[in-house]
Amino acid sequence: MDPFDFPIRQNPLKTRDDLRQSLVDLLEPLNRHVSGGGYDLGRTAAHYSPRVALMEGWSRTLWGIAPFIAGGGDYPNIDEVMAILTKGLDENDPGWWGVPPDRDQRLVEMAAIALSLMIAQETFWDSLKPDQRKTLARWLGLIQERELPANNWHFFRVLVCTALRRLGLPVNEKAERESFDLIESCYRGDGWYIDGSNGEYDWYNPFAFHFYGLIYATINGGRDPQRAERYTERARLFAPRFITWFRDDGSVVPYGRSLIYRFAAVSFFSACAFAGLEVFPWGVMKGLVLRHFRWWFSRPILDAGGILSVGYAYPNLIMADQYNSPGSPYWALKSYLVLALPDGHPFWAAEEQPLPADLPEVSADPVPxxxxxxxxxxxxxxxxxxxxxxxxxxxxxxxxxxxxxxxxxxxxxxxxxxxxxxxxxxxxxxxxxxxxxxxxxxxxxxxxxxxxxxxxxxxxxxxxxxxxxxxxxxxxxxxxxxxxxxxxxxxxxxxxxxxxxxxxxxxxxxxxxxxxxxxxxxxxxxxxxxxxxxxxxxxxxxxxxxxxxxxxxxxxxxxxxxxxxxxxxxxxxxxxxxxxxxxxxxxxxxxxxxxxxxxxxxxxxxxxxxxxxxxx
Known part of the structure; x- marks a missing residue:
């Protein structure tokens, strides 16, 4: 028997139900690693504390769980997920997440909670007791008071502000405007953002800036139509550039930082689908997303316990960044955003199609x-x-x-x-x-x-x-x-x-x-x-x-x-x-x-x- 022959490797990944099941299979091993306010997935370190790493391992699962629930799925382990949330918010519990200072990793992890509140409010907000809601809102609101690096982190503040406003809670509009201004300063044209005034262009930026911008445009477009249109149009410009990075088999060119996030690379196209943005025919987008998942799950990216490893196509600490803890790879679940789409959505109704036949042999991207x-x-x-x-x-x-x-x-x-x-x-x-x-x-x-x-x-x-x-x-x-x-x-x-x-x-x-x-x-x-x-x-x-x-x-x-x-x-x-x-x-x-x-x-x-x- 092959100890690495996990159920997810037998999944054909052809349908919405297949993708749902892959998420359940991918997260099931985490149940054996619950520890206070998160998941204890290993003993290697990042540049933040082990307590924060526990919280990160939990919060990143929400990138998949929240869309699963928003799309009508009955997530089988939601009680444990919510129990970790309540422990993390309770300052008298050993699993308490603590108070994040300036530039803290917990500010990053707030974004997944914000998405959960926006698209699965009944589960992640309505089910909480009044005092728990108050505590969660106060804890999330800290990002409005904290100094953030001058980069894509400002989208985390934007998503939190959007979630709080939708819940009828007060928002620091000055801090929100500062974040919007910072994001604008990072745009360089032709769909490309640079991650900070002295940042760089790489494979991470599409599933940072565009991913969050499309979520914002979808959820808050009615209130802020001009900004939503800008974010949408930029994604439309970027799509024909980024699709050239993918092969017919679903693989993509790895380049730059954050490579341990693996199949998050295709989350740009998942976010386009979530936003109703048909940047290519629905069948092309569906084929691209599902082939990418299939390519990854054919690789030995899980450890012997079924945990998503630090590494790229196999477990490998040598290539990890200083901000990669054992739970960091679950940022890859951003690509599961398509699970929020209803069963009858054109993305799911379409037949898979290959990449466009007219992609150029050589394409120049002048901005980067x-x-x-x-x-x-x-x-x-x-x-x-x-x-x-x-x-x-x-x-x-x-x-x-x-x-x-x-x-x-x-x-x-x-x-x-x-x-x-x-x-x-x-x-x-x-x-x-x-x-x-x-x-x-x-x-x-x-x-x-x-x-x-x-x-x-x-x-x-x-x-x-x-x-x-x-x-x-x-x-x-x-x-x-x-x-x-x-x-x-x-x-x-x-x-x-x-x-x-x-x-x-x-x-x-x-x-x-x-x-x-x-x-x-x-x-x-x-x-x-x-x-x-x-x-x-x-x-x-x-x-x-x-x-x-x-x-x-x-x-x-x-x-x-x-x-x-x-x-x-x-x-x-x-x-x-x-x-x-x-x-x-x-x-x-x-x-x-x-x-x-x-x-x-x-x-x-x-x-x-x-x-x-x-x-x-």
Missing amino acids: GFLVSRSDEDVQLLVPGRYPVYEVVQAAAKYGKFAYSARFGFCVSHGSYDLEKTGCDSTLLFSEGDNYWRERRAVRDQTSGPNWTRSLWSPWPDVTVATTLVALGAWHVRIHKIESSRTLDAVEGGFSVPLYCGREPAVPPETRADTSREALVSFAWGASRIAALEAGSNRTGTLVEPSPNLNLLEPSGIIPVLKGKVKPGITIWVTAVRAGDPGPAASEKPPRVVIEDEKTAVVFRSGGTQAAVLEV
């Missing part, structure tokens, strides 16, 4: 400078290097690589010493010969075009690298102009490919490495290739097996890399990279790049057609 490159084999995100001001754990890996893949993920790092521990995929690393390696982190002077993006970065003050990425579908080209006053070792990595396929015995790759300017690793389940295109290249190809548990999707991997030397002066390197199915990756002729006078690069596709003319 991203390029999304699509093929039948993968979806890849090419980025100019959107390094965050808030230094999340593994920030260089999560933001600074050249490319991110839905099929192959990316690697994080154990540290800067020893190449195998650096997670050297999709990046260019430099060393002074001491086995300490530096990669792209903060960047400057970002520019982009229809199929290219460019940035300047400096691993040392006297070393400047201008990196241009050109998206060509299954291939992409990297052009590096390196100006250095020192001699450096350099390693450039392609995509990481799984070393094993499940529990199958180790299988030698079909192709190892060609040590003359190219490296290729090819298994039946995928291949990765990297080639040096510059004339007279001094680079050689080899393979690197990174330390275990660095890749987000598979715990063991192998990376084709190019190794070379940088001498003082100007060095121009041109690299072609491909990852996907084994046959085409191994056999296709790479793109060609002609460098003219060290100033201009003419890029040709593998088939010979010209793709771009660029400044080097």
Whole structure:
């Protein structure tokens, strides 16, 4: 018997009832972990106290439970859920949540309670005793008095204010206006928000700003129609950009922080459905949401007790952020918002449809400078290097690589010493010969075009690298102009490919490495290739097996890399990279790049057609 063969893995996830049952199955193991005012799910830490982590583990289940009830479902464990709520509010109970100060994690968790009060009032408010209601309202109202970080947290205050107002309770309108103003200052156009004035663009922002904005527009649109229309229109603009991040199998490109929230990535489309916003035909939206759930529940994301683990496609603390406690992954339940839709809603009535057939091979997103490159084999995100001001754990890996893949993920790092521990995929690393390696982190002077993006970065003050990425579908080209006053070792990595396929015995790759300017690793389940295109290249190809548990999707991997030397002066390197199915990756002729006078690069596709003319 497979101890990890949980009922949720047998769920076809085709219907509303299937999705309801998946939520019940996902939350049932929590019943064995009740502890005072929350769920005690483990002994690893976040940057807040264990007491707050208990509360977080409970509150995040409401993102799924409240829509389940709002849609007419009879949640089987609601008595225990409400018992935890009353314990958390009782200052004489050992499970009391306490009083949150400024910038406290409990202010974040208020948002799920606010949603519950707005869409399932009978269960979460009307059933309380008068003194409990008074205590809950007073506790939630604290967010109106507290200092919040200048980012998406202000939507938590907005949701709490909206919930209190709907209950006929007083609201601090000055604090509410301040939050609305802060949210407006984060909007950058084309549907994109930035998370604070010095924040970044990443996969988290859609299920932060847009998700809450669509809830607000749906619930409070009658009272505040102009703002509701703004939030709705921004989501409409964003939808055709974000759908390009998803593959036909339901997977999505992982990029940036908060990756442990997993299937929350599709909650943007769940919120669109909740808001009645048909950004794509209902069948397309339904298919996208359900395929995403199916993809995730086919992965080993639950621990042996059925608890949603910290990690991405498998349990993995290495990639976790400093704000991730054992209960944090249940933020993923935001995608269950579609359960609030009634049975006859067009979302449920529609037949599943695939992704639109006309999604472009390459799409440029000028606001963040991203390029999304699509093929039948993968979806890849090419980025100019959107390094965050808030230094999340593994920030260089999560933001600074050249490319991110839905099929192959990316690697994080154990540290800067020893190449195998650096997670050297999709990046260019430099060393002074001491086995300490530096990669792209903060960047400057970002520019982009229809199929290219460019940035300047400096691993040392006297070393400047201008990196241009050109998206060509299954291939992409990297052009590096390196100006250095020192001699450096350099390693450039392609995509990481799984070393094993499940529990199958180790299988030698079909192709190892060609040590003359190219490296290729090819298994039946995928291949990765990297080639040096510059004339007279001094680079050689080899393979690197990174330390275990660095890749987000598979715990063991192998990376084709190019190794070379940088001498003082100007060095121009041109690299072609491909990852996907084994046959085409191994056999296709790479793109060609002609460098003219060290100033201009003419890029040709593998088939010979010209793709771009660029400044080097």
